[in-house]
Amino acid sequence: MSDMSGEFPHWRLDAAASGAADLPVLAEVDVVVVGGGAAGVAAATVCAEGGLSVVIVERYGFFGGAAVAGMSGTICGLYLATESGGPRQVVHGFTERFREALAARGGVTGPQRYGKTWTVAHDPLVWREVADDFLERAGVRILLHTAVTGVLVEHGRHAGVVVESNAGRSVIRAARTIDASGDAAVVARAGHATRFGDGGRVQNPTMFFRLGNVDLPAFREAYGEDTICPPWVSSAIETARADGLDLPRSHVWLFRTTRPGELLVNATRLVGRDGRVLNVIDPEDFTEAEIDGRRQVRDYARFLRQRVPGCAGSFVVDTGVEAGVRQTRSIEAVEELTNADVLACRKRADGVVRSPWPIELHSGDRPELRWLIDDFYEVPYLSLVPRTGENIIVAGRCLGAEHEALASARVTAQCFEYGHAAATATVLSLRDDLPYRSVAGADVRAAMRAAGSGL
Secondary structure (H helix, E strand, C coil), X not given: CCCCCCCXXXXXXXXXXXXXXXXXXEEEEEEEEECCCHHHHHHHHHHHHCCCCEEXXXXXXXXXXXXXXXXXXXXXXXXXXXCCCCCCECCCHHHHHHHHHHHHCCCECCCEXXXXXXXXXXXXXXHHHHHHHHHHHHCCEEECCCEEEEEEEECCEEEEEEEEECCEEEEEEEEEEEECCCCCHHHHHCCCCEEECECCECCCCECCEEEECCCHHHHHHHHCCCCECCHHHHHHHHHXXXXXXXXXXXXXXXXXXXXXXXXXXXXXXXXXXXXXXXXXXXXXXXXXXHHHHHHHHHHHHHHHHXXXXXXXXXXXXXXXXXXXXXXXXXXXXXXXXCHXXXXXXXXXXXXXXXXXXXXXXXXXXXXXXXXXXCCCEEEEHHHHCECCCECEEECCCCCCECHHHHHHHCCHHHHXXXXXXXXXXXXXXXXXXXXXXXXXXXXXXHHHHHCCCCC
8 A cells, every 4th residue: 555655565676586585475375366358257255255365466447357358248158059949058156146146136148049059148338247246245355457477486386476566576475376368377487388379270269249230130131030140141241352452361250249239250361461360368369369350340330331231320339358369378287188089978977167168269260169079078177277386377268278279169158167176276285284286176167066067
């Protein structure tokens, strides 16, 4: 806290500090959670509800990560895919707690058809407010507008992080670290092994946007109930592309939102201007994605106004705060989720998260969908544990998974549950004084089941 003299006793602003030993200690806690997306919010909440002292660090002034800043806008991964019948929810736990809280505020739609499965769309402002309430009620210490710039590792054991804000730099000492950054930022800074997709090829980012003043009845009559576009829309996009609009993706997805006359649009495909795959860990690539993404949004919005019934008077409400990121680093984990695990819908005694979501691979001219019909697989606990290092676990899309497997495992419902699993493991790790890799996945599963996960 400031004494109004301009001094912040728990932060050091001068450039003389050469390392963590020179910095003041801002907090000493059981757990530091890095990143406030779906996984981080779940992890911090469940840890605090389990009696642990928790600090969560988030670089933006709000929670939500890819779901809010990236405006992915939907909670994918709740429902089975099927070729007959209606939506059947198979993922519960913290995910369902959060969905229910959104619903209580009018902040989430009912199920919307997405090919052979369903998803729900949420309001990004309500998402932030629900996250605020969850974390504050649980007693989590919240640090927004704060970035992690260093890692404390003592004798191979993670002991906290170095953080930075406009007040200066400081240290958070923690017995356990949960890396929910989405980018394995803490794991990578500590020098543990990571990789990028398939030999460096990662999935394309997308700039999501919301379209307002849509005549929804006219739109739905022409477009249909499936959020995945019908063939006539793809054909119209190809025609408009030939006429000069920048519309690289022909298969687009449009979702109704909680607001009247509004659509959430997942349409753009962002690649380098030289045709290369963009890796948004590199800020130059991220910058290119942001600038070209906003330009591409305008062309897709123009296409919708000109070619899609109900959209003639529409306008762009906003884009994501940042481009939507599907994939960056994955950790080299003690155990990897494999492509074969996903395709075989493998169940396992140490499975801590269910996923019925298809392999949704954005890595070429059009998205590739490989459905898991009337079934799901389970993600092994040790895919959250880095192969090296002690007292650190990940939660979110940076889990250890093969490229195609990650294209299924990375979505929002599962990210909530990775946070739930990482927190449950953290409670057990501290209670029994065990390293994460010695915590039994079956014990994590049992504790999550007792908390309503439905495993």
